[in-house]
Amino acid sequence: MSMLSPGAAGAVPSRKWTGAAGLLFLAMGVGAVVYEVNIMLAVGAAVALGMLLVMFARPNATTLMVIFAMYANLAVVAIRYHNVPQLVGVCFFLLLGIPLLNYVVIRREPLLANPVLLVMLAYFVVMLASAVLSKDARQSTGRIASYVLEGVVLYFLILNTVRTPGALRKAVWALVLAGCLMGSFSLYQEATRSYDKTFGGLAQIETEEIGTGQTDFGGKAVLRPRLAGPIGETNRYAQIMLVLLPLAALCALSERSLVLRVLGAAACVPILGGILLTFSRGAALSVLLLLLVMVFLKYIKIRYALAGLLALVLVMAVAEPSYVHRISTLAGLSSGSITSADTSIRGRAAENLAAAQIFLENPFLGAGAGQAHLYIAHYANETGLKMIEGTRRGHNMYLEELADTGIVGFAFFVSIVALTIRRLMLARRRWILRRPDYAHTATGLLLAIVAYLSSAMFLQLAYVRYYWLLLALAGVGIRVFDEDFESGSLAPGIAAHESGASE
Secondary structure (H helix, E strand, C coil): CCCCCCCCCCCCCHHHHHHHHHHHHHHHHHHHHHCCCCHHHHHHHHHHHHHHHHHHHCHHHHHHHHHHHHHCCHHHHHHHHHCCCHHHHHCHHHHHHHHHHHHHHHCCCCCCCCHHHHHHHHHHHHHHHHHHCCCCHHHHHHHHHHHHHHHHHHHHHHHHHCCCHHHHHHHHHHHHHHHHHHHHHHHHHHHHCCCCCCCCCCCEEEEEEEEEEEECCCCCEEEEEEEEECCCCHHHHHHHHHCHHHHHHHHHHHCCCHHHHHHHHHHHHHHHHHHHCCCCHHHHHHHHHHHHHHHHCCCCCHHHHHHHHHHHHHHHHHHCHHHHHHHHHHHHHHHCCHHHCCHHHHHHHHHHHHHHHHHHHCCCCCCCCCCCHHHHHHHHHCCCCCCCCCCCCCCCHHHHHHHHHHHHHHHHHHHHHHHHHHHHHHHHHHHCCCCHHHHHHHHHHHHHHHHHHHHCCCCCCCCHHHHHHHHHHHHHHHHHHHHHHHHCCCCCCCCCCHHHHHC
16 A cells, blocks of 8 residues: 555554665754854754754654643743743744644645534634724734634644644643643642742742731731642633643543543642642632533532532542632622622723723724723722723623624633534434443533533633633544544444544
């Protein structure tokens, strides 16, 4: 069979790669001598070239490496803490173009698209229209460019480089392992009280401290830091860890190997630990919602859910009583008056109301894509809940999207995730009896999206690559599960991960 045939094993024979690499390295060596190039520069170029060749030869490994590094925020950490050029870090995920070329040029497989990608392109057109009709279209440039690069392009690359059920399974594991890495650093940092160390940028601390409910001998309130992992922002760190909980839990159910099942269950510990140590109240509410949904889907019996929740509360009350105090501050909302809540909640309420007011004044296409933050402070101060200075975000993804792009943009934005959720639910129903592993993967992705959407009630859309990466992997799951269902090639008794053998 020709090595360029779509049905080939998927890689150019190793001796051809070795021969090509040898010739290129030899040419580079000769060139370095003839043109008196700095030897270290030549070595660096040779190493970079070797890495590129490996990436071409092992496209699936490259995709997993990029997904892991991107989710653990390693590229940004490298920029901030290790003097890596910013361009390298920002464009790191574009390395996915290497396995894409392997699939399209070498294997001659077609480029892939799906209905969600088409809706994303339509949403891009609406964003442009919103910007053009705003007071200053230039203010929308950053938001639109971010959406194109970290939204549309990333979605397209993931859809075209994660092509099989086996590759999707490994990609989900890459996310879970990234969460284990981040959460483990947070747990170690808390256990050793190493708040003055960042561990190379993987365990950062937010500068703003929170109260513990205790006072010192002088009557002064005792404060403590919030852990922010490699993200550097606590609520966002909590959010990206939150979506990993259902993925890790469903990995424990979908794997046939006992070792991997145990690893999936064990991964929940550092992931949950990382969430709790951010002291994010929104994340705590989202965890509770996740638990309820898993009870509804009959993955957890209600008595076990209640027992687990009680055990968690008891552990936190003993190990970290300041967390219990942090959650207790939500009690101020029970009175029904927002004015009795703490200053942080009042500020967010003011920003939410401001975003809603901006939308009401610009209902069709909004104030301009990415421009609502320019007006939030002005409208928030009119509520009288809290005085705000400078530019602020809406602290609610839905209200801010309405303020930015109006009802038209919001409709397209919500359609993207609604279509994804609907197709995941269909995949789950199709495979729940024939291939439970497929159903568990679809459910894990579905619950991860639900977790993100619930936390977005308290956070604006930022660090957008995490959101679009999650939706892209869901898009991959929908496609590969649909293809197997339509082909009818997978009977009920086939081993759970046989589909990964074709990689």
